Amino acid sequence: MENAPMPATAQKIQDRAALDASIRQHAPMVRRIAQRLISRLPANVELDDLIQAGMIGLTEALSRSENPEGPQFEAFATQRIRGAMLDELRAGDWISRDARRQHRAAGVVAHKLEQQLGRTPLSSEVAREMGIGLDDYQDIMAQARTSQFVSLDEISSFDDEGENSPLEKQFADPEADPLRHVSDYRKHAALVRAIDTLPERERQALSLYYEHDMSLKDIGAVLGVTDSRVCHLHAQAFQRLRVKLRDW
Structure with missing residues (x-):
């Protein structure tokens, strides 16, 4: 039945x-x-x-x-x-597109001035080059530090097998990214000193990515190299930093 x-x-x-x-x-x-x-x-x-x-x-x-x-x-x-x-x-809406645009613009201007001056430009110099007041420039940078901007396009750029992009794989591996281990002032100071000893191109790549929230494509455009070359610069920088910070 x-x-x-x-x-x-x-x-x-x-x-x-x-x-x-x-x-x-x-x-x-x-x-x-x-x-x-x-x-x-x-x-x-x-x-x-x-x-x-x-x-x-x-x-x-x-x-x-x-x-x-x-x-x-x-x-x-x-x-x-x-x-x-x-x-x-x-x-x-935790990412402000306008703030992201201004922050990236500041990064490009700061990099250009650094090349011209042979040193890190002052905030007032970057603001003047951008045609804005110092207070406005400082507001842009303060918002960037608070928000810790991240590109949704980069976050979602997994490969066909669900893995992260090459740069994200470096970030996802705690052993690959010494920046993850900075938890106190002494370690931070050691990291700052270590970064200062990096070759200029590697230092620039880190600065543009971490401080100015630029995508790999934008960094490549500023440095005049391909996206894959930017990844390589990051990898080289991380390797040098691991060696310099191995006692931490």
Whole structure:
């Protein structure tokens, strides 16, 4: 005797139970993606917020897939989860496009003046070259320090297998990025001294990336090199810094 069709309510309960089981099964993937993203985000972004957004993306992926198993589903779910997280970040409006533009412009001007003067330019010199007042320039830099700008385009630039871009792989590896180990004044002072000893091009690449929030493409344009060359400069700089800071 064939089973009679389940009442609609019972069917919904069964479907929901199956969905909940799949969500629990794939929840660790959401956390992994969130942890990978948050390592490049300002301190005011909460991991739990990313995870919550990612769970929505996971639920959407499960509802759109007939077979929520295997590498094909994982690749699809990764895209949906990461997309939901990035949508949440954009909706939060924690990045000011105008502030980002001004900050990058300041970086380009500062680099140009450094080449002309043979030294690090004064804030007043950069402001004058930009055609703005010193107070306005200081506001731009203060906002940059507070926000710790990060490009969403760079954050989302995973390769086809869900891994980070070459530069992000360096950042994701605690052993590869000595900047992660700076936790007190003495270590910071040692790092500053170590950076000052780097070759000029490597020092410039670090400065443009960390201090002026420039993308690899923008750094390459300023230095007159390719994106891959910028990655190479970063890698060389990190290697030198690891050696210099190995006792820390």
